[in-house]
Amino acid sequence: EAGVVQSPRYKIIEKKQPVAFWCNPISGHNTLYWYRQNLGQGPELLIRYENEEAVDDSQLPKDRFSAERLKGVDSTLKIQPAELGDSAVYLCASSFRAGGRGETQYFGPGTRLLVL
Amino acid sequence: AQSVTQPDIHITVSEGASLELRCNYSYGATPYLFWYVQSPGQGLQLLLKYFSGDTLVQGIKGFEAEFKRSQSSFNLRKPSVHWSDAAEYFCAVVPIRSGGSYIPTFGRGTSLIVHP
Numbered sequence: 001e002a003g004v005v006q007s008p009r010y011k012i013i014e015k016k017q018p019v020a021f022w023c024n025p026i027s028g029h030n031t032l033y034w035y036r037q038n039l040g041q042g043p044e045l046l047i048r049y050e051n052e053e054a055v056d057d058s059q060l061p062k063d064r065f066s067a068e069r070l071k072g073v074d075s076t077l078k079i080q081p082a083e084l085g086d087s088a089v090y091l092c093a094s095s096f097r098a099g100g101r102g103e104t105q106y107f108g109p110g111t112r113l114l115v116l
Numbered sequence: 117a118q119s120v121t122q123p124d125i126h127i128t129v130s131e132g133a134s135l136e137l138r139c140n141y142s143y144g145a146t147p148y149l150f151w152y153v154q155s156p157g158q159g160l161q162l163l164l165k166y167f168s169g170d171t172l173v174q175g176i177k178g179f180e181a182e183f184k185r186s187q188s189s190f191n192l193r194k195p196s197v198h199w200s201d202a203a204e205y206f207c208a209v210v211p212i213r214s215g216g217s218y219i220p221t222f223g224r225g226t227s228l229i230v231h232p
Contacts, residue, residue, distance in 0.1 A: 004159065042120075042206050042222025043160070056219055091159055102148045102167050102210070107159030 002026070004108035006092050012114045018080035021111045025073070025094030032069055033105060034077050035091040043091055049075065079113075087115045118143040118209050122223035129197050130231045137192040137226050139207030147209040149190040151181055154204040154225075163205075166190065177201070202230040 005024040013019050025032050031050050035043035046065065048056040051072040060067065064083070069075040079086055089110040095103035119142045129135055141147065148167055152160040164175025171183040181192045190207060207223040 041224050042208070044222070045219050059219065093159070102165065104162050104165070105160075107152075107161070109157065109159050 023092030
């Protein structure tokens with residue numbers, strides 16, 4: 001079974017440029033998560049999708065971040081414009097059931113973003 | 117709001133020695149508790165989780181964790197460490213609330229170094 005796929009793995013951009021990250025969850029998983037992991041810190045949830053619906057997006061900086069999950073499968077996270085402080089690893093995870101607090105989350109390898 | 121404290125940023129052990137990684141949480145009620153491992157350049161992998169019942173939880177790779185309500189702790193243990201266990205370990209909590217949304221909180225992580 002294929003795991004969570006993320007691309008690109010690495011991205012270097014200049015500040016004020018836009019950037020997008022793509023995530024393909026494990027087949028059949030209804031819930032998808034986007035996390036940001038700053039250096040030396042644990043992941044911080046940005047947004048959670050249950051099927052196509054975005055829930056738990058209170059920590060998503062909506063002035064510059066946007067996300068979508070078309071057809072309840074793949075998801076894209078966008079930053080426009082990027083700031084120096086956005087440099088981090090962006091992790092995508094998925095879990096099988098929607099609404100399951102104790103569900104096991106399966107993480108992708110992440111996209112490491114460096115903003116210059 | 118809930119919080120998770122991992123007081124040890126780094127821990128160094130010799131291969132074959134026992135290991136204990138500490139995790140304390142702050143929350144009004146017993147939350148769901150998780151331990152994840154992250155190898156360099158990889159996403160997080162679930163080691164074990166606790167919801168209720170037996171306070172000693174067995175996980176993968178020979179790890180176990182003990183929930184102590186009186187101490188608000190969920191420490192991770194392994195009787196004999198292997199060199200391949202060198203990684204970053206994260207404790208996480210998810211609040212137990214009926215209905216609505218939830219936001220998982222991760223600790224800042226403990227880096228395990230294994231000496232041969």
